[in-house]
Amino acid sequence: MITKDTLQALLQRLNFEQTGKVFAKTFANSDTFLSVDFDKSQLIYPESQGLTIHNRQTCNFSDNENFVVFECVHRLLEKGYKPEHIELEPKWKLGHGASGGRADILIKDNQDKPLLIIECKTPGNEFNKAWKKTELDGDQLFSYAQQIPDTQFLCLYTAVLSDQGVLSYVSHIISHKDNPKILSEGKNLKAFKDVSDVKHRFNVWRETYKNEFTTQGIFEANIQPYHIGKDKYTLDDLNPIDAKDKEGKYHKFRTILRKHNVSGRENAFDVLVNLFLCKIVDEAENTTDLKFYWKGIAYDSFFDLIDRLQALYKNGMERYLDQDIVYISNLCT
Numbered sequence: 001m002i003t004k005d006t007l008q009a010l011l012q013r014l015n016f017e018q019t020g021k022v023f024a025k026t027f028a029n030s031d032t033f034l035s036v037d038f039d040k041s042q043l044i045y046p047e048s049q050g051l052t053i054h055n056r057q058t059c060n061f062s063d064n065e066n067f068v069v070f071e072c073v074h075r076l077l078e079k080g081y082k083p084e085h086i087e088l089e090p091k092w093k094l095g096h097g098a099s100g101g102r103a104d105i106l107i108k109d110n111q112d113k114p115l116l117i118i119e120c121k122t123p124g125n126e127f128n129k130a131w132k133k134t135e136l137d138g139d140q141l142f143s144y145a146q147q148i149p150d151t152q153f154l155c156l157y158t159a160v161l162s163d164q165g166v167l168s169y170v171s172h173i174i175s176h177k178d179n180p181k182i183l184s185e186g187k188n189l190k191a192f193k194d195v196s197d198v199k200h201r202f203n204v205w206r207e208t209y210k211n212e213f214t215t216q217g218i219f220e221a222n223i224q225p226y227h228i229g230k231d232k233y234t235l236d237d238l239n240p241i242d243a244k245d246k247e248g249k250y251h252k253f254r255t256i257l258r259k260h261n262v263s264g265r266e267n268a269f270d271v272l273v274n275l276f277l278c279k280i281v282d283e284a285e286n287t288t289d290l291k292f293y294w295k296g297i298a299y300d301s302f303f304d305l306i307d308r309l310q311a312l313y314k315n316g317m318e319r320y321l322d323q324d325i326v327y328i329s330n331l332c333t
Contacts, residue, residue, distance in 0.1 A: 001123055002067040002161045004041075010067075010161055011036060014074060027077050034074055043070045050084025054091055055102060068120040069104050071159040075169070079218075080225035081107060085115075103144045106151075109226050114151040116218070116228060117144050120158065123170070127158040131172055135211055138202030145176050146198045152177045153228045153298075155218065173214045173296075174205065175229065181301035182208065212297040231299040233290040235283065278312035281319065 002010055008023070016023040016036070024035035035044040041061040045051050051073075053059065058066045069088070076086060087106040105118040119140055121127040133139040134156060141154040154174040161167050178191045189208045195201045205211060217229040222236065230237075241249070253272065262268050282292040291308040294300055310327045317323040 001064060002071060002159060003064050004061050004067075006161055007036065007061075007067055008038070009165060010071065010167065013165060013167060014071075025074075032077055032083050034070070034077065036070075043067075045073065045088065046083045050082070052087040053089065054087065055089040057102075058088055058104065064122050065104075065120055065126075068122060068157070068159050071167075071169075072105060072118060072120055072157055075159075075219050076105075076107070076225075079223075085109070085112070103140075106148070114148045115226065116153045116155060117141065117148070117151050118155045118157050119144070121156065123158045123160045127156065127170065131156055134172075134174075138198055138205070141174065142198050142202045142205070146201055149192070149201075169219065171215060171218055173217050173228065175209070175212070175296060175298035176205075177298060179209075179297055179299075179301065181304065182297065185301060185303055209297045214296045217296065229296050229298045231295055233293045233295070235287045235290070237290075238283075274313055275309075277316040277320070278309050281312045281316040285315065 011023040011025075012018075014025065016025040016034075021038040022035060023038075024033060026033045032046050032049055034046065036042070037044060043059050043061075043066060045053060045059070047053060057063075058069050060066065073086065073088075077083065085108045087108075089102050089104065090106045091102040103117050104120045105116075106114065107116040107118070109115040119130070121130050130139060134141055141156060145151050145154055152175070154176050156172045157169065159167065159169045176192060178193055183189050183191055186208075190200070190204045191208070192201060192204050195204055214229065216237075217223060220230075222234075223230065257268050257271070262271055279292050282290050291312060294305055307329060311329065314325040314327055317325045
């Protein structure tokens with residue numbers, strides 16, 4: 001966790017320069033800056049360059065969550081977001097179907113339209129509790145989205161500084177823009193644009209988009225600023241897994257199979273082998289544009305994913321097992 005006691009170590013790791021009790025950093029190719037004054041216990045943002053602070057509760061050392069907000073803004077500025085498109089603690093009035101409140105970070109796009117709301121939490125219990133509440137009833141994120149319905153994405157964020165000085169982050173990103181393909185695939189599906197209160201807004205995410213979220217799409221090296229989510233995956237996005245990861249994946253597979261009534265061991269084995277075959281083919285043939293992966297609710301649809309898997313399966317059976325499989329592509333209908 002980032003605390004007052006570990007803040008200096010974090011700043012040194014992020015290449016802030018120290019002058020007395022003040023740590024400051026100017027970002028490459030711009031005059032944008034961030035600084036921390038330990039004498040005054042102040043977190044200083046580039047307001048002179050357009051960053052807006054609506055309430056200064058996040059600008060001091062009073063709460064460890066403030067350090068998460070500071071680290072997140074640092075990550076945004078490093079990514080290339082402009083300070084004039086960042087607002088801290090925008091506050092909304094009560095009413096209009098929401099409880100009001102104060103978000104941590106609002107980001108606007110280059111047309112000055114709302115793009116992303118980020119709610120920051122300290123790691124561990126606070127983050128986990130907030131995410132469980134989000135999945136249960138929408139919690140703060142959907143309350144804020146009700147106030148700015150044009151917001152395209154919502155994110156629950158935390159940053160972790162380990163005892164060894166390793167900095168990492170967790171981001172749960174929810175697409176808050178409608179996907180016409182998803183809406184066309186089912187009957188009587190509700191859209192975000194059609195709702196007028198928090199409860200129904202949350203129900204759209206739960207019922208139409210199946211509580212879909214992603215953990216990548218804002219801060220990764222191959223993501224451009226102002227483009228949230230990934231519409232293309234490459235081999236560079238893949239990471240090796242260890243024994244602990246395998247155990248977790250095993251339990252997730254079992255849960256998914258049970259949920260969809262794939263209970264027989266032989267049937268389950270066939271399903272998994274077919275999926276492994278698809279993945280092998282994908283990594284062999286599509287290194288710069290992987291087809292196996294769900295691209296998130298903002299850029300994909302269920303039928304398109306199934307269509308890609310069927311094509312991979314067909315190619316795999318022909319390539320490795322010399323079996324001719326016939327299927328009609330969804331693109332041909």
